Amino acid sequence: MDEAIAVVGLTKVYGEGQRGVTPVKAVDQISFTVRRGETFGFLGPNGAGKTTTINILTTLLPPTGGTARVMGHDVVTDAYGVREEIGIVPEISNIYEELSAWGNLMFTGRLYGVSRGERERQAEELLRAFGLWEKRDVLSAGFSKGMKRRLCLAMGLMHRPHVLFLDEPTSGLDVQSVLVIREMIRRLRSEGVTIFLTTHNIEEASQSCDRVAFINYGQLAAVDSPENLKAAFTGMQSVEVAFIGGDAEAAGLDALPGVREVRRSGDKWRLYTDVPAQVIPAVVDCARACHLTIASLNTLGPSLEEVFVKMTGITPPARPADALPGNGQGRQGAGQRRLG
Amino acid sequence: MNKTHWWGRLRHEAERAWIIAEKDIRIYYAKPPVIMWGIALPFFMFLSWSVGRNRPAGALIPGLVAITVFFTASSIGPVVIPWEKRVRTFERLLTAPVSLPAILLGKTLAGVVFGLAVAIVPLLVGLLLGARVSDPVGLIVGLALSSGAFASLGVLFSTIPGPNVGSVMMPATLIRWPLLFISGVFVPLTALAWWGKALAYLSPLTYANDIIQRTMGGDGYLMPVLDMGALLVFWAVFLLAGLRLHEAGRQRGL
Numbered sequence: 001m002d003e004a005i006a007v008v009g010l011t012k013v014y015g016e017g018q019r020g021v022t023p024v025k026a027v028d029q030i031s032f033t034v035r036r037g038e039t040f041g042f043l044g045p046n047g048a049g050k051t052t053t054i055n056i057l058t059t060l061l062p063p064t065g066g067t068a069r070v071m072g073h074d075v076v077t078d079a080y081g082v083r084e085e086i087g088i089v090p091e092i093s094n095i096y097e098e099l100s101a102w103g104n105l106m107f108t109g110r111l112y113g114v115s116r117g118e119r120e121r122q123a124e125e126l127l128r129a130f131g132l133w134e135k136r137d138v139l140s141a142g143f144s145k146g147m148k149r150r151l152c153l154a155m156g157l158m159h160r161p162h163v164l165f166l167d168e169p170t171s172g173l174d175v176q177s178v179l180v181i182r183e184m185i186r187r188l189r190s191e192g193v194t195i196f197l198t199t200h201n202i203e204e205a206s207q208s209c210d211r212v213a214f215i216n217y218g219q220l221a222a223v224d225s226p227e228n229l230k231a232a233f234t235g236m237q238s239v240e241v242a243f244i245g246g247d248a249e250a251a252g253l254d255a256l257p258g259v260r261e262v263r264r265s266g267d268k269w270r271l272y273t274d275v276p277a278q279v280i281p282a283v284v285d286c287a288r289a290c291h292l293t294i295a296s297l298n299t300l301g302p303s304l305e306e307v308f309v310k311m312t313g314i315t316p317p318a319r320p321a322d323a324l325p326g327n328g329q330g331r332q333g334a335g336q337r338r339l340g
Numbered sequence: 341m342n343k344t345h346w347w348g349r350l351r352h353e354a355e356r357a358w359i360i361a362e363k364d365i366r367i368y369y370a371k372p373p374v375i376m377w378g379i380a381l382p383f384f385m386f387l388s389w390s391v392g393r394n395r396p397a398g399a400l401i402p403g404l405v406a407i408t409v410f411f412t413a414s415s416i417g418p419v420v421i422p423w424e425k426r427v428r429t430f431e432r433l434l435t436a437p438v439s440l441p442a443i444l445l446g447k448t449l450a451g452v453v454f455g456l457a458v459a460i461v462p463l464l465v466g467l468l469l470g471a472r473v474s475d476p477v478g479l480i481v482g483l484a485l486s487s488g489a490f491a492s493l494g495v496l497f498s499t500i501p502g503p504n505v506g507s508v509m510m511p512a513t514l515i516r517w518p519l520l521f522i523s524g525v526f527v528p529l530t531a532l533a534w535w536g537k538a539l540a541y542l543s544p545l546t547y548a549n550d551i552i553q554r555t556m557g558g559d560g561y562l563m564p565v566l567d568m569g570a571l572l573v574f575w576a577v578f579l580l581a582g583l584r585l586h587e588a589g590r591q592r593g594l
Contacts, residue, residue, distance in 0.1 A: 018592070058435050062591055083437040094428035098367040110359045111436045113352070155432075 004163050004194035005034035005057065009066035012052050012218075016064060026052040028218040029066065034211075036162075039185070039195040041209035041226075043202060045312055049218040050198050051167075057196070058088050058165055071162055084112075087161030091168040093152035097141035101132050101151050104140060105158055112159035119158070126154040131180055146177030153181060163194045171200065182208075206304035216312040229307045236302035236310065239271045239279045242295040243287065251290040256282040270300070353445075356438040360446025365453055368420050383408070401466030402556045403525045406486070406549040408462050411516070413455030413487040417447055417494025417582075418512045422505050434590075441583055444495050448579060451491025452484060459483055472557045478564060479555035485571035486548035492578035493544065499585035519543045524550065529561040544574040 008031050015021035027049045034040040044050045055061035057068055059079040067074065073081030095104050102123060109119035127133040130150040135143070140151055149169070156164060169185070170178045185208060188195060199205050205212055206226040214221040222229060241253075254262040258278040259271045273279045276299045287294050302310075424430035433443050463473075473479055497512035520526075522536070523545035529537060540546045551567040554560030560567070 014592070060431060060434055060590075080437055080439070083435055086435070088432075088435050090428060090431065092428050094432050096363070096367060096429060097427075099363075103366075107359070107363050108432075111356060111433075111438065113437070 002035060003033045003069075004036045004038070004071055005032075005040075005196065006069045007032050007053075007057075007066070008068075010053065010056065010063055010068055011065035012049075012056060012061065013064045026218055027056070027063075030215065030218070030220045031066075032213055032220060032223050034194060034196060036194055037189070037192040038210045039189055039197060039208055041205035041212035042196060042198045042215065043205055043212055043308060044215035048215045048312070050215060052218075053215070054165055054167060054196070054198065057082075058086060059083055084159075085162045087156035087159070087164045089149075089153050089156040089164070089166050089169060091171065093145075093148040095140050095148055095151050095155065097139070099140060100137050101127060101140055101143075101154075102136040104151060104155055108155045108158045114159055122158055122160070123154075126157060129180075129184065130154050131176070144174070146173045149173055150177055150180060153184065157188075161193070163196065164188060166195060166197045166199075168199055169197070170204065202305040202308050203303065212304070214308055214311050221311040226304050230301050230304060233302045233307050233310060236306050237273060237276050238300045238302075239273060239276050239283060240268050240296075240298045240300050241271070241283055241287075242268045242297075244293040244295045245291075247290070251286050251292060253283070253286065256286060258282065268296075353439055353442040356436075357442040357446040357449060360433065360438075360443060361449035361453065364416065364420055364447060364450035368416065368423070368450070369454060371419060371423070401462060401469065401471040402553045402558055403549065404462045405459050405466070405483075405556075406525055406545065406552050407520065409455045409459050409483060409486050409548065409552075410490050410520070410545050412458040413451040413490035414494040414497065414512070414516060415509075416451035416454055416491060418497040418500070418508045419505050420447060420450070421495070421498035422502060422508045426504060440586060440590075441579075444579060444583055444586065447495055447498075448488060448491040448575075451494055452487040455487030455490060456483055459487075466556075473555065474557040475555040479552065481568065482548070482551035482555055482564075482571075485568055485575065486544070486551070489544040489548070489571045489574040489578065492575050492582065495582040496578045496585070499582055499589060501589070519545050522546075523548075524561070544571060547571050547574075 009029050010027055010031070011025070011029055012027040013023050013025050015023045030049075030053065042050055042053065052061065056063050056075060057070060059075050059082050062076055067076075069075070070082045071085040073079075073085065075082050096107065099107065105123040105126065106119060109123065114122065124133070127136050130153065132147060132150060132154070135147070140148060143151065153166075153169070166185070169181050173181070185195060185197075197205065197209060209226060211223065211225050212229070213223040224232075253259065253269055253271060256271070256279060258273045258275040259282075260274070261272040263270045263272070271279055271283070280297065280299070283297065284294065286292075421430065424433075434440070463471075467473075494512075497515070498508060500508045500511050502508040522539045523543045524532070524540050525545065527536075529540055529546070529550070532540060547562065547567040547570040550560050550562050551564055551571075554564060554567075
């Protein structure tokens with residue numbers, strides 16, 4: 001068995017068969033596999049079906065149709081087997097605030113049948129790794145959000161699970177907590193733990209995940225490695241340029257041949273094009289004509305976030321201030337066009 | 341331990357139920373809603389009923405013990421479970437290798453321990469006021485079975501959908517009060533009309549009050565075996581009904 005998670009035709013309909021309730025299909029016939037030791041990103045906008053899928057895989061919710069197996073155990077017929085194999089770190093840190101960090105880990109260890117000696121060894125190791133050892137006897141109600149998150153992750157690892165479900169692991173945390181958690185994810189990965197990660201931080205998924213899946217309206221839009229997904233969207237290439245001095249807004253970058261759209265990001269201008277080789281000399285000529293000095297000039301492929309936006313059809317909010325004034329048409333075009 | 345064998349599995353589940361009960365005892369006994377709904381309310385209600393009545397204080401103690409156990413043990417479920425659902429720690433239990441029956445049994449056991457512990461207070465007060473215990477073993481068994489039945493009633497109450505503890509406790513209390521008045525605590529069973537008695541037999545508090553009265557030197561109306569058997573049946577029925585409703589809620593994603 002090479003797969004840690006195998007999902008075939010998984011479907012979940014809420015409200016089916018309930019009187020007075022309109023059924024809602026949250027997950028619609030999705031199929032994918034996660035290999036053992038793989039870090040798998042599961043991405044999608046709010047309401048896309050991510051949480052429902054995770055709840056099914058973690059046995060919290062029964063599916064309406066299809067099958068899902070975790071480490072060979074069926075989530076419906078062998079939920080017990082699934083639960084012994086998985087660790088879960090939900091988006092909301094569900095620790096017992098009335099217990100200390102040590103008390104939380106001891107309770108979790110006992111619940112999973114970890115022997116006393118092993119419990120204490122594992123708890124000390126995890127608390128030290130997560131920078132909580134000094135606070136082990138403090139009630140966790142007084143912990144910061146980042147400390148609670150670290151403790152929640154430690155609780156998810158107490159029984160050394162083979163598959164770890166991480167829901168938004170670093171969302172809204174302080175830098176120290178983010179670094180500690182990222183380091184732990186790297187370590188788990190090197191130890192061969194399969195990680196199922198959902199996050200809104202798409203660049204984080206791009207850097208951490210071997211493969212990602214995009215889900216939208218309950219259906220899978222794509223499953224592949226981040227680089228393969230980016231490579232499939234050659235039409236989303238761009239030229240990024242930064243200038244020193246002069247008025248770049250008046251330079252008419254959006255009117256250059258081959259430029260489809262121009263967006264400003266900080267002190268840089270990003271020119272979206274299908275033909276970067278044609279745009280680069282045009283930018284150099286334009287800079288010379290407008291007495292602008294080029295500080296940097298790069299060609300870029302699409303980011304995973306751009307691929308995500310393209311595939312899920314999300315419309316970013318209009319940002320007219322980012323668009324160049326140009327000939328008027330450019331301003332309107334940049335402001336109103338959907339990304340991708 | 342071989343968990344595939346039925347005995348190993350049963351032991352495993354029983355151990356997990358006790359681990360959950362221990363955790364609940366450590367965490368939730370000092371929660372304000374438990375104190376308010378479980379201890380303060382029955383205490384003041386009993387005072388309002390007993391003050392000015394022309395009966396020796398010791399004679400009122402069995403009723404006070406019964407009411408206290410009823411309110412305390414049945415408060416754990418509707419306080420703890422909605423609380424844990426709100427802060428998502430209930431999910432932690434549901435995704436651990438432990439069955440839903442064991443989780444709910446753990447919550448019930450926590451209620452049993454709570455009910456027994458709190459019953460000691462009115463008992464001690466009663467002994468100081470002249471009440472006596474004629475059958476200590478029977479009293480302990482009766483209190484344990486009563487606490488079990490009431491705690492599993494609390495687990496059943498906890499299936500009432502609601503966003504917070506208050507929205508579950510209010511309807512739970514609306515059900516508990518009528519039970520209180522039909523159970524022979526305030527008006528003895530012997531003084532009830534036939535239809536009053538028929539109603540009283542539907543309440544677990546009737547049997548709890550009867551066995552506590554009898555083991556504290558009073559006159560019981562029913563046979564002790566019948567009281568204990570009925571309390572056991574109520575315990576099982578409430579727990580199974582709670583289990584079914586929790587499972588139905590899980591199917592709907594609640």
